[in-house]
Amino acid sequence: MMQSENSVEDSLHIRKLEVTDKEKGFIELLRQLTVCDSVSDERFKERFEEIAKYGDDHCICVIEDVRLGKIVATGSVFIEKKFVRNCGKAGHIEDVVVDSGARGMQLGKRIVEYLADHAHSMGCYKVILDCTEENRPFYEKCGFKKKEIQMVKYFV
Amino acid sequence: MMQSENSVEDSLHIRKLEVTDKEKGFIELLRQLTVCDSVSDERFKERFEEIAKYGDDHCICVIEDVRLGKIVATGSVFIEKKFVRNCGKAGHIEDVVVDSGARGMQLGKRIVEYLADHAHSMGCYKVILDCTEENRPFYEKCGFKKKEIQMVKYFV
Numbered sequence: 001m002m003q004s005e006n007s008v009e010d011s012l013h014i015r016k017l018e019v020t021d022k023e024k025g026f027i028e029l030l031r032q033l034t035v036c037d038s039v040s041d042e043r044f045k046e047r048f049e050e051i052a053k054y055g056d057d058h059c060i061c062v063i064e065d066v067r068l069g070k071i072v073a074t075g076s077v078f079i080e081k082k083f084v085r086n087c088g089k090a091g092h093i094e095d096v097v098v099d100s101g102a103r104g105m106q107l108g109k110r111i112v113e114y115l116a117d118h119a120h121s122m123g124c125y126k127v128i129l130d131c132t133e134e135n136r137p138f139y140e141k142c143g144f145k146k147k148e149i150q151m152v153k154y155f156v
Numbered sequence: 157m158m159q160s161e162n163s164v165e166d167s168l169h170i171r172k173l174e175v176t177d178k179e180k181g182f183i184e185l186l187r188q189l190t191v192c193d194s195v196s197d198e199r200f201k202e203r204f205e206e207i208a209k210y211g212d213d214h215c216i217c218v219i220e221d222v223r224l225g226k227i228v229a230t231g232s233v234f235i236e237k238k239f240v241r242n243c244g245k246a247g248h249i250e251d252v253v254v255d256s257g258a259r260g261m262q263l264g265k266r267i268v269e270y271l272a273d274h275a276h277s278m279g280c281y282k283v284i285l286d287c288t289e290e291n292r293p294f295y296e297k298c299g300f301k302k303k304e305i306q307m308v309k310y311f312v
Contacts, residue, residue, distance in 0.1 A: 144307035148286040151300035
């Protein structure tokens, strides 16, 4: 039993997004989060390369279940360069999602910790994110505290 | 009377941040928002150039009172490239502040509208920001609606 559980854990690899992850269900995973129509291979590659240009200033991490060759969790963080806080930097976490079939294994926590660690290693004085009131307890377990409110204006 | 008011309005020019704005009180203005020690000319120029590398993906706007050669309002927006929303883009507004001596002239609204227009023109499907509950009515006047809550983790 223990052995079997270990095997599952061992097969869950956390790493940065690769351009071949489209074939591993990356877009289908994002669709569990919000609107995301099918994206052509070309469009995917183009956006991947646009983001890659930012280097470590925009990091997308994924967890792959290597037994299945399937991306089961993801999240991103980008580093904002500011003048406030003595020319400080702030990390912004976005688009965190865990596959509905892979819940209860703390994958969300692993993603958020990976992204927060990345922001910290990049010299950020803080990392922020927006979430629903419902997800607040999860982020509190990840070491976050509620601060302000998020306002939005849609153009479409 | 009308003439005099027009003159004040006419002297308030909205534009993008320039590297010479440090001499026009840009850092002192940011200090009204949050912690911001004095920044050396070199450090300022370095950060200015780091941000300039992003081109239109990171826009800092200012309002200068040209009678006084003083920056009296500022705000920034950066464009996040996503995979969700069909490889959509989201604008993030940050660090909006109006000089305490220049309140009541709708400068905050001009700044926020400039930044939202910029995000729109860059093809963003939305623009978001975080603020206090106290500032919510101001942003509602600018066309924003409350959506989620902001969570933060500080490293310092």
